[in-house]
Amino acid sequence: MYGDTYHGTGSNAEADRDNKRGFDLSVRLAEREQQTLKRNLTPVDQVAACSHMAPDPKGLPPEYGDENQLVFAANNYLGLTVDKRVQQAAATAAREIGTGAGASRLVTGDTQIHRALERDIAETKNTERSLVFSSGYVTNVGVLSALNPDVIISDELNHASIIDGCRLTNAETLVYDHCDPESLHVTLEQRAREGNSDESWLIVTDSVFSMDGDIAPLRKICTIVEEFDAWLMVDEAHATGLYEDGGGIVQHEGLSDRIHIQMGTLSKAFASQGGYVAGSEDLIEYLLNAARSFVFSTGLAPPAAAAAREALSIARSGDRSAQLWRNVEWLRDGLEEMGYEVWGETQILPVIIGNREDTMALDDRLREQNVVAPGMRPPTVPEGTSRIRVAPMASHTNEDIDRCLTAFRKAGRDLDLL
Template sequence: MTHGFDLERRLDQREDRDLRRHLEVAESVAPQTRFADDPKGGAPAFGDEMLVFASNNYLGLADDARVQRAAELGARTVGTGAGASRLVIGDTRVHRALERDLATCKGAERALVFSSGYAANVGTIDALAPDVVFSDELNHASIIDGCRIGASETVVYDHCDADDLRAEMERRAAGADESEQWLVVTDSVFSMDGDVAPLSAVCDAAREFGAWVMVDEAHATGLFGAGGGIVQREGLSDRVDVQLGTLSKALASQGGYVAGDEALVEYLLNAARSFVFSTGLSPPSAAAAREALRIARETDRADDLWDTVATLRDGLETMGYEVFGETHILPVVVGDRGDAIELADRLRDHGVVAPAIRPPTVPEGASRLRVAPMATHTADDIAQCLDAFRATGREVGVL
């Protein structure tokens, strides 16, 4: 008899379902880089340089000299690490400056920075401890885990369907105690479909029942609404009670944030366990995120991204590919799992990295390649990507 864990068997099961993943070392974080198989302690052996259309570094700021200088200054003036929880001695002027800028950008009274966007979601939902969470069916895993940990009950409504949300709330209201606390949670931009939540309609439905609205702007911060996100683009700052996001995508750093009124932030810094019991975000990360936010707000970097997105979408659709969404995330739908994996593999042979996304991450029959361009991709980069999709699509038989 054994009470241990047969992890090799679990790995074999993942392999059988085409779900086993492997680490791959990137030489740099840039539109073009070289990759190596997991060296497992040895020196990586990098191959030829490849074009990366798989990064969440949407504005291409991760290797921007201005952001790098800001990170270096943060390290030199404050330190490489916060040294402790923010509530102990880890609260620095760099954190406060970033939080002030985030609050201004989000049209909020105050902001609070967490060690990751995942920690922000889990910690916030757990701290609020809602009786019921109404959650979009395609919300990110961090929201799902936050609901599992912190919500007494979770009701999932149809994706981007405010009418179904309202119907679910009506059903719940029929037998609910008036003292129940309800939270409606949705991403603003969905990372696998590239679509946008109908936030105004979601807010309308929530208001009918006196529920709070929480919006995760992970894939929107820095790209819409003068850098704020979809909430700012739609003019909803005063209708969304809890605004979240990450610093690790368009802002090219690490960490997450929550923005809202003074009472919300003051409560979270006392009650969100993922904040209270975590070492503060490193000062270089905070300083880098602040500079990236400034660039996003004060320059036309996002316009460069949108030009690239338009060219790619038009080129892919003209070839005959179906491209979902309406944002900078371009899901190229293939359908069959095997075809998607083969297409991604053949693209790499042409020097282009665009990952295959297959079930259970997406529904059966909806396997796709997730194309994520950066503002720093050149015209030649875009042309090479489109040429690769044309050639490989014919090779695989999906065009």
């Protein structure tokens, strides 16, 4: 029993505990600090294009600074977290249904707002049905572990939730070169020669990659997957809501009928919380029975479901995505004209610096000018590709974009990067 494992008190108790089979976390933290990998929480006063920020208060209340920070670091791409329509939808659901689901969806946590959201997602993604989970992370983990294929073939830069999902299966996981259809084809050919003809294969890729801002060649991948009679799962977390009719890259390229599993999140463009999977009737029925992260989790909170549904409606009918792409083009052009190297082809703008020390110095100089655009360094990104990840929102004004560019120009010159 837990209560019987330790009976010491006071300083001697601390010494005894250090000699037990425990964890010296102070050493681990010191190691992370030495490797410049230790992170701190940074409270904000609101989730928006501009926010007051506070240094990490640990267990105390945050103390916010006087100046507004321009946030180019969030995935709130359409800027809908503070939209009154989205807030009202959440408030109405809280009042009429409740603040929480109260139980697993399979018990009593399944409400009309969950079902309405799932119908809207399925319509947007051009599938028979969809299923909403409590986060995007547990969606990937749940889908992969429930399907438990014999072999998973994964893009080398797929999200951590896909990697962890692979680890929870009994599958042999093969990795192909990033966004390289030829590498994928070679990998599948080799497996076909060496493996069992009865194996189940699942190819998994992000559609938009969160660090490089590039897009998977989905049409070519579909053709290869079909050649080998396998299944394809596409993670649309950073694409959902930004393209035609609120869809993602899959819809933008007209590939809904060629992809077996479409996954995405509600916490980015849809300004809420949660994840979803969309596909066939059989897929959804199987997952709601077999995905442990769905079966054994309390259902998504009704206000979150309502907020996501309203955000999806706005994305489908409004001009938010058009404004986002205007801001993206303006920022990219401005940064490149200064001499910065900007990767990607989406709303994620990785400004490549290369050296990790220079990158973090640029991060600091931008913050001094009240612009928050985070530095990304190894192991998050490959060695030699440290970068500032710039993520504009549709809600950034022309003045905001100009201020961001001015900050990059001054910081770059001060650090001899331009």
